[in-house]
Amino acid sequence: MVELIVFALMAAASLAGGVTVIRARNPVYSAMGLLATLFSMAVLYVLQLAHFVAAVQVIVYAGAVMTLFLFVIMLIGVDKDENTAETIPHQRRLAMAIGLIAIGLGTALVARGRFSWVPLVDTPASAAETNGTVQALAEPMFTDWVLAFEATALLLTVAAAGAIALASTRKPIISRVPSSPAVSPSRRAERGVGGSGQEGRGGHPVLPPAAGDTRAGS
Amino acid sequence: MSLVVTPGWYMTLAALLFAIGALGILIRRNALVMFMCIELMLNAVNLTFVAAGRALGNLDGQMAVFFVLVVAAAEVVVGLAIIVAIFRRRESASVDELSEMAG
Numbered sequence: 001m002v003e004l005i006v007f008a009l010m011a012a013a014s015l016a017g018g019v020t021v022i023r024a025r026n027p028v029y030s031a032m033g034l035l036a037t038l039f040s041m042a043v044l045y046v047l048q049l050a051h052f053v054a055a056v057q058v059i060v061y062a063g064a065v066m067t068l069f070l071f072v073i074m075l076i077g078v079d080k081d082e083n084t085a086e087t088i089p090h091q092r093r094l095a096m097a098i099g100l101i102a103i104g105l106g107t108a109l110v111a112r113g114r115f116s117w118v119p120l121v122d123t124p125a126s127a128a129e130t131n132g133t134v135q136a137l138a139e140p141m142f143t144d145w146v147l148a149f150e151a152t153a154l155l156l157t158v159a160a161a162g163a164i165a166l167a168s169t170r171k172p173i174i175s176r177v178p179s180s181p182a183v184s185p186s187r188r189a190e191r192g193v194g195g196s197g198q199e200g201r202g203g204h205p206v207l208p209p210a211a212g213d214t215r216a217g218s
Numbered sequence: 219m220s221l222v223v224t225p226g227w228y229m230t231l232a233a234l235l236f237a238i239g240a241l242g243i244l245i246r247r248n249a250l251v252m253f254m255c256i257e258l259m260l261n262a263v264n265l266t267f268v269a270a271g272r273a274l275g276n277l278d279g280q281m282a283v284f285f286v287l288v289v290a291a292a293e294v295v296v297g298l299a300i301i302v303a304i305f306r307r308r309e310s311a312s313v314d315e316l317s318e319m320a321g
Contacts, residue, residue, distance in 0.1 A: 002232075003221075003223045004221055007223045007228075014231065015234060017272055018235050021238075021251065021254050022238060022245060027251055028249050030251050030254055031254065032236075034254045041261050041264070044231075044268075045265075048228065050268045052280070053264075053268060056284065057264075068298055069253075069294075072298045073250060075302065086266045092245060095245050099240065099244070102237035104233040106237060107230075107234075109229075122317075130275060130276065132280045136277060137277060140278070156288065167302055180316075
């Protein structure tokens with residue numbers, strides 16, 4: 001009975017969060033809806049005795065991933081209106097039809113009742129066998145799944161390196177001087193050779209704010 | 219009243235969430251929101267894994283969820299970096315404008 005009540009509450013919360021994700025105009029509201037879904041998922045995991053998975057869900061998803069999402073939303077800016085022009089004719093209407101069919105099939109599953117046509121789900125296992133504590137999960141993780149576990153370490157390293165490579169800019173800070181935006185640093189150094197006193201110590205071009213003006217005058 | 223919440227209920231909820239996520243992918247144009255919809259679908263699959271593992275009486279479902287979580291975290295990191303890189307270039311997060319590769 002308690003399981004039913006908690007399941008109903010969390011199912012409603014997760015569905016509401018999911019609808020918020022796809023309906024909200026503001027991406028921050030979408031992120032908040034996703035956060036509601038992720039938290040209610042964690043509760044549903046606890047309800048199914050998957051304690052370790054629930055903890056990881058809260059820490060990794062609701063903690064790290066959502067923080068990353070919010071960082072990027074703030075970085076990109078939230079106030080841009082989405083272009084709602086349809087590049088494919090009737091795309092939105094077709095998508096709604098497909099989605100309603102899928103959701104209708106899902107609710108038909110509930111309405112039909114006891115899922116007797118799915119053989120495996122009628123026999124819930126005993127609680128002791130599927131109690132997903134840290135101890136219980138550590139044993140298969142470091143015996144049967146140890147190769148996959150090591151592969152995830154490699155995957156995370158590659159992902160971190162890839163993110164740094166994608167996010168880093170090769171442009172040196174020198175090219176952001178507003179006086180001569182179109183000139184690349186090497187060209188600027190070439191020009192500076194003929195000029196008087198444009199090259200500073202050690203061959204680095206000296207860039208006072210008025211550097212472009214003196215160059216234009218010479 | 220003895221209404222037992224069988225794993226089928228969880229799977230149905232997961233199916234609904236997956237449908238919502240797929241619908242969002244089809245409707246929305248903002249790359250960030252589409253990315254969130256992918257996360258929604260991944261979570262729906264995770265819920266199915268846990269429910270199926272419980273129904274089958276072993277922990278392999280929860281192990282699968284663990285690995286899906288790791289892959290999803292890596293995917294989010296790289297995907298958001300790509301979105302930021304695209305945004306730097308064209309000041310927009312709309313996927314409709316990324317049509318250089320279209321014939």
